[in-house]
Amino acid sequence: MLKKIDKSAQYLAQNIDLLRCPLCHTSFTLAGYALICENRHTYNISKKGVVNFLTIKPDTTHYTRKMFEPRRQLIQAGMYAPVLSEMQSMLTPGNLLDVGSGEGSFLELLDVAGHKFGFDIALDGVNMATELTDMQAFFSLSDLTNLPFADQSMATVLNIFTPSNYREFDRVLAHGGQVMKVIPDRYYLQELRSAFGLPIDYDNGAVLAKFAENFPDLTHKEIKYEFALPKHLQQDFLSMSPLEWQISKADKLEIAKQPPETATIHVKILQGKKS
Incomplete structure (x- = not known):
């Protein structure tokens, strides 16, 4: 099995034309384990196979393994399977960029006839x-406002529960490309909100209006269902979301004695196409 650094180097060698330097916006060449642009700005592939394109320090205090591991367990257990199934039906051939890709x-669970890229801070x-x-993809630490991807290099931009930058999305999307944005709807994770003593209703109006401003001909699909939380993952449910940051450790310990047994998934999938 290839080392992670070698796997990434091979993937980048095949897709070098899809990247651009975030500092000067020129193209890259690959020299060993380093991306070097025309102006000699250099970005090294880490032993993990990741390239850090950030000009600021990455986040190591908020979105950590402690939160990502429970989230991974629940995703892999099928908590979002109906959402992913709908997204899969909307995918078109071509390169796929996952914005704020988390873990x-x-x-991984989406199939596409193209190359996969993900980034986060x-x-x-x-x-x-x-x-x-088992996934063939390239992951980087990147800035949402200054993506290290070439103009018109992506067929689809995924934006799942993460912030948007429509200027950059438009730049990297090929003609006819699409943005698929998943946003929480009114009752998303209401059991978690209720357990934490937070308002149950979620208002996504401002996010929806911003998407419509950029894609007036948008289509959207509402999905709502209850997911029965497996017993061994009910504690993970309490730790999978930034919502837990709003409660004390003592309160969380008390809630953990009787964790929710179901999770309401209520989302909208927004689809906007570049004309």
């Missing part, structure tokens, strides 16, 4: 993504 499970997330050894 990589969403990208969370160091633990991208490092965990490279542990999904």
Whole structure:
């Protein structure tokens, strides 16, 4: 089996024309384990197979392995299977970019006739993504406002529960390409919100309006169902979301005595196409 660094180097060698330097926007060449642009800006592939394109420190304190591991367990257990099935039906051939890819499970579970790319600002997330050894993809630490991908290099941009930058999405999308954005709807994870003493209703109006502003001809699909949490994953459910940051450790210990047994998945999948 190839080392992670070699696997990434091979993947980049095949797709070098899909990247650009985030500092000067020129093209890269690959020299050993380093990406070098025309102006000699250099980015090294880490032993984990990740390239750090950030000009700031990556996030190592908020979105950590402690949160990503429970999330991975629940995704792999099928918590989002109906959502992913609908997204799969909407995919078109071509390169796929997962924005804010976290630990990589969403990208792993989608099949596409093209190359896969994911990025995040969370160091633990991208490092965990490279542990999904059966997936052929390249992961990086990158800035949403200045993506290291070439103009018109992607057929689909995935935006699953993460912030957007529509200027950059438009730049990297090929003509006829699409953005698929998944946003929480009113009752998303209401059991978790209820357990934590937070308002159950979620208002996605501002996010939806911003998407519609950029894609006036958008289509959307609402999906709502209950997922029965396996007994061994009910504690993981309490740790999978940033919502837990809003409660004390003592309160969480009390909630853990009787964790939720179901999770409501209520989302909208927004689809916008570049004209």
